[in-house]
Amino acid sequence: MRHCLVNKLVIGSEAPISLMGVINCSPESFYSDSYVPTDAVYAKAVEMTEQGADLVDIGARSTAPHAQAISGAEEASRMEAALTQMDGSGIPVSVDTLHPGVLEVCLRHDIHAINDISGLLSPVYARLVADSGLPAFLMASQHQPGDAVGVGQTIAALQAVVGRCESFGIREYVLDPGIGLWTPLRSPENDWELCQNFDRFSVFDRPLLAAVSRKSFIGNLINREPVDRLAGSLAVTLMLLQKGARVVRAHDVPQTSDVIRVYQRMAGLQ
Numbered sequence: 001m002r003h004c005l006v007n008k009l010v011i012g013s014e015a016p017i018s019l020m021g022v023i024n025c026s027p028e029s030f031y032s033d034s035y036v037p038t039d040a041v042y043a044k045a046v047e048m049t050e051q052g053a054d055l056v057d058i059g060a061r062s063t064a065p066h067a068q069a070i071s072g073a074e075e076a077s078r079m080e081a082a083l084t085q086m087d088g089s090g091i092p093v094s095v096d097t098l099h100p101g102v103l104e105v106c107l108r109h110d111i112h113a114i115n116d117i118s119g120l121l122s123p124v125y126a127r128l129v130a131d132s133g134l135p136a137f138l139m140a141s142q143h144q145p146g147d148a149v150g151v152g153q154t155i156a157a158l159q160a161v162v163g164r165c166e167s168f169g170i171r172e173y174v175l176d177p178g179i180g181l182w183t184p185l186r187s188p189e190n191d192w193e194l195c196q197n198f199d200r201f202s203v204f205d206r207p208l209l210a211a212v213s214r215k216s217f218i219g220n221l222i223n224r225e226p227v228d229r230l231a232g233s234l235a236v237t238l239m240l241l242q243k244g245a246r247v248v249r250a251h252d253v254p255q256t257s258d259v260i261r262v263y264q265r266m267a268g269l270q
Contacts, residue, residue: 001246004135004207007092009054009111011174011247012207016269017260018247020094021045021053022213025060025078028068031226034251038081045091052257055117057137057249058082059096063182065138065144076105083109098145100125105133117121117145117178117214119161126168135172137164137209137247146182151197154178154195162204174247176209177201181216191217195236198243210245212236213252234259242267 003013012177024034024045036044045056060078061070078104079095087091087110094113095106100122102112107128114134118127119141124196129136129225140148140157148157154177165173179194181187201208212218216230230252237248237256241263250256263269 001202001207002205004174006055006094006135009092016244017241017245017261017264018054018243019052019253019257020209020247020249021048021051021056021253022249022251023048023058023082024062024251025058025082026062028062028070030062030216031251033227038078038085042085042089045086045089045093048253049091051254053234053253053258055092055094057094057096057111057235058086060102061097063067063117064097072099075099076102080105080109083111084256086110093188098122098125100128103128113137117141117176117182119145119157120164120168120170121145126164126170130168130170135174136165136170137174137176139176144183146178146180146186148178149185151193151200154194155200155203158201158204162206174207174209175201175204176211179210179215179217180211188217188220191215192221195240198240198245201236202244207246208244209247209249210237210240211249212240213250213256227256230255 001012004011023036025038027035039127061075081136094110094115095111096115098118115137117139138161140154142157148154179191213233214226218229222232
């Protein structure tokens with residue numbers, strides 16, 4: 001497996017599994033308890049790194065289905081406020097946005113990676129990523145974020161993402177199979193299928209991101225709201241680690257860090 005270098009953090013290859021802590025500056029989020037006001041971002045980032053996070057992923061717009069829409073200007077303003085706090089902190093920072101204008105604002109700050117759920121669908125966005133030289137976390141997308149339904153379409157979407165990277169000369173990236181109810185065509189059964197077949201996405205020889213924290217397909221199975229989905233999230237995370245995930249994106253850093261440590265010990269990786 002090829003590795004991806006985020007600042008000095010090695011993801012993939014024989015490196016330890018990495019943990020990405022979610023810092024959510026969007027009060028519209030599906031999981032309201034995860035909201036972090038922009039003036040508290042630095043404190044939250046320090047807390048997460050002390051609890052085991054290797055990097056933090058800062059976002060300011062909810063991408064959950066049916067989320068309240070905000071303008072690009074509002075998203076950019078929130079990101080500006082959040083990233084100003086993080087400049088010079090020494091903490092590896094990824095930015096979660098799919099809008100080129102917002103990414104331009106982010107690139108004025110001390111960031112280390114880019115998280116794009118659209119998988120470089122926008123050529124303008126892709127050129128910004130390429131010119132920045134930063135590594136990227138890229139989600140499976142054919143024509144819109146998360147539009148692949150089933151394993152076959154997800155493999156095809158990831159292949160399309162790889163092709164976009166090759167076209168723009170982007171060499172450092174992690175692939176995200178895109179588990180979640182991103183479009184009306186997706187169902188909880190689709191997400192379980194992706195989880196059960198997660199190891200098939202290793203065919204691209206790239207590190208894989210597991211991003212399932214408190215998502216709807218888990219709540220649908222156990223009949224619990226986001227606030228009560230921690231146990232289910234940790235159970236799925238453990239299975240995805242067994243199937244090859246090399247970085248985990250999670251709201252619940254200390255608990256997820258424990259799962260990763262136990263898994264690595266059981267697997268003889270530490």
